[in-house]
Amino acid sequence: MTIATVPTSPQVEMKVPLLDLQAQYATLRDELRAAVDRVLESQHFILGAEVEALETEVARYSQAKYAIGCASGSDALLLALMALDVGAGGEVITTPYSFFATASSITRLGARPVFVDIDPRTYNTDVSHLEAAITERKRAVLPVHLYGQCADMDAIISICERYNIPVVEDAAQAIGAEDRGRRAGSLGVIGCFSFYPTKNLGGAGDGGMMTTNDDQLAERLRALRVHGETSKYHHARVGLNSRLDALQAAVLRVKLPHLDAWSDARRKNAERYTRAFTDAGLAEELGLPFVRSRVRHIFNQYVVRAGQRRDDLIKHLKENGVGAEIYYPLPLHLQECFSFLGHTEGDFPIAEQAARETLALPIYTELRPEQQHYVVETIRRFYRGK
Secondary structure (H helix, E strand, O other): OOOOOOOOOOOOOOOEOOOOHHHHHHHHHHHHHHHHHHHHHHOOOEOHHHHHHHHHHHHHHOOOOEEEEEOOHHHHHHHHHHHOOOOOOOEEEEOOOOOOHHHHHHHOOOOEEEEOOEOOOOOOEOHHHOHHHOOOOEEEEEOEOHHHOOOOHHHHHHHHHHHOOOEEEEOOOOOOOEEOOEEOOOOOOEEEEEOOOOOOOOOOOOOEEEEEOOHHHHHHHHHHOEOOEEEOOEEOOOOOEOOOEHHHHHHHHHHHHHHHHHHHHHHHHHHHHHHHHHHOOOHHHHOOOOOOOOEEOOOOOEEEEOHHHHHHHHHHHHHOOEOOEOOOOOOHHHOHHHHHHOOOOOOOHHHHHHHHHEEEEOOOOOOOHHHHHHHHHHHHHHHHOO
């Protein structure tokens, strides 16, 4: 990414996009093209050897016994709940502050999402509210490792084991994240990953993966992703058509060996931001990211709080060439499609406050120190003036 001067707007000294996928591609162009050519020459596009190899590699990377590829992270969540027989009349406890698929996967099966408010520092499930949400209709708990930091899995699993409730990890943003030395996707009964291009490990389109240490669940997930087929034209269950493309697997296999270095670079970028904002006296205004002890935060996003001035800050950043994004502007319990749940504003105040106040800043691996300095200086001008 080169510094771009915009002569028509003298205030814009540099362009800093929220994400620069072209910068990553430039470092891997030859390897990626060779991998795609390999698949094209084979003319084997669905599942097959490339997918099997990626599954083996992701299972090893995630400290899980099995990995099962599927068409998207959204399908991974849906298939995981299907494998656990979640359906009509059941309830799944989850967070109201996440990407839409976290809750839609529950409702698509006829079950009911039961929301638990979030911790204001990590944005993950506030475990202190979890036990009170458990009823005899609970079929699973679905915590989200939001922005690349694991939820408090020891506490969640301890509660769920007492009630014999399976835990499904929504690890879509957290491949390689760790909680006390254990990788995301190895902690619950099933872990669900997304390979959407913006993820730390992103494909050239949609793709997903499910991890598990359970032999029977692995077998069930493999069948469910191919219409529930156990042998050709024989179906034990009604499943989905959710197969991972060989082209996506080939692309991801090129990228996976670089993932730890990329995530470490994001962490270093996060540390550089935090030092710079602190030195600029902006730590209080911005509510800098909180990192739990004994975790590996992979910083899929670097999210700060700007309070009531959030929208004005985003406008200021964009006017000055800095990309920023709101994750997520409307919590799930207030989405129109979930109105049947009967929630109103104020039901989950911490999630609602996060939706009003937070924004994500550029954090991608190839972000240069001078670009980060420009981001910090642009924000300093917003709060302190020139």
